[in-house]
Amino acid sequence: MIDPRKILHDVFGFPSFREGQEEIVRAVLAGEDVLAIMPTGAGKSLCYQLPTLAREGLTVVVSPLIALMRDQVAALRHFGIEAGSLNSANDPEENRRVVDSVRDGRMRVLYASPERLANTGTTEWLGRSGVNLLAIDEAHCVSQWGHDFRPEYAMLGDVRRRLGSVQTIALTATADVATRGDIMHRLFEDEPRLFIHGFDRPNLRLAMQAKEHARRQLFSFLDKHRHESGIVYCSSRDATERLADSLSQAGYRALPYHAGMHQAERARNQDIFLQEDGVVMVATVAFGMGIDKPDVRFVAHAALPKSIEAYYQEIGRAGRDGAPADTLTLYGLDDMRLRRLQIEQSDAADEQKRVERQRLNALVALCEAPRCRRQTLLAYFGETTEPCGNCDLCIEGVMSFDGTIEAQKILSA
Ligand code: ADP
Ligand code: MG
Ligand code: ZN
Secondary structure: OOOOOHHHHHOOOOOOOOOOOOHHHHHHHHHOEEEEEEOOOOOHHHHHHHHHHOOOEEEEEEEEHHHHOOOOOOHHHHOOOOOEEOOOOOHHHHHHHHHHHHHHOOOOOEEEEHHHHHHHHHHHHHHHHHHHHHHOOOOOOOOOOOOOOOOHHHHHHHHHHOOOOOEEEEEEEEOOHHHHHHHHHOOOOOOEEEEEOOOOOOOOOEEEOOOOOOOHHHHHHHOOOOOOEEEOOOOOOOHHHHHHHHHHOOEEEEEEOOOOOOOHHHHHHHHHHHHHOOEEEEHHHHHHHHOOOOOOOOOEEEOOOOOHHHHHHOOOOOOOOOOOOOEEEEEHHHHHHHHHOOOOOOOOOOOHHHHHHHHHHHHHHHHHOOOOOHHHHHHHHHOOOOOOEEEEEHHHHHHHHHOHHHHHHHHOO
């Protein structure tokens, strides 16, 4: 076996592992089944690619998106690694190249769509060729409680058995307990080693406040961030328009964004936000997916987000550059009641509603957390940490401990 660190430097050209990667790589190399949960961008691909190169043989990677497969195959080939993909978009020539390469044992990393693997002919052929490792990317797709259930993913437990219960690593960014349990149960007979890493974003300051004078609370937060780029999430289309108006009157460069706007206007506002400095996007949850603006300095929620996952995703759009960024979430009893009503009145199955209720309760518990907000948030994702010093509860705790100067300021004001 070749030293993983050597491959990291020599093949991938990276100076060091990112948080969590090395432990996962070592567990895979020790022959263990693994479930790895790391947020988007944390570097999950390396966790199966590197072990493949440290050993002999073929790794089959299940991936739900053809575009994603293409990117990964191109990246591997760029590193000089024999890689290919099997999916419905292949032309006959590409198929032939893949089949030949698997047959003479040159292929190292083969991406396949779950549909292709559901075909017994394909699995038998791969089984005969010898598969060393099965990597299941976006593994939350096996779970009905995830946001992206795909029926073909449900067959992957069978695929794994047909490949001779081959060693398997499943990877996802969705860390929710319900989804996690479902993944384990559907893909593995015995519990895999579980790794959860990298959910902390220490540069994000966390704060949540019960609404008292909602508008005043929000404006005083925004006042600290004049001329910075940021997002304010509202719970309705109307609310985004109204708030964008009042912010404009208060001298901010504020623009609304929601799914009810004309496509052209929406695109224009998004471009302005991306290209100019100091724009406040006042948006519904329709805004943000796939937006990669590194210098978003704040995210505020004018109302309670939909779930704890939504909260994490939405605040996560701030501070991608690693520099300090500020967040504030306002919540009210009305928000909580409304969210609960939305769950009860949806036509989802009972089991689904139960999971949604749990996710809402976890968010409410975060609003009402007695101590470090980040500890409570990360505990939900399965990570254990020390008090952070960068949330409202940690900071207020420090103030009451040594708050003389602050108190004097307030008294003399
Ligand atoms: P994920 O699947 O977790 O969203 P990817 O595997 O696509 O993340 O990796 C995200 C980016 O991080 C890629 O550009 C990858 O090359 C890079 N990357 C992964 N590991 C490292 C590392 N140890 N050092 C530097 N860059 C890395
Ligand atoms: Mg990925
Ligand atoms: Zn804290």
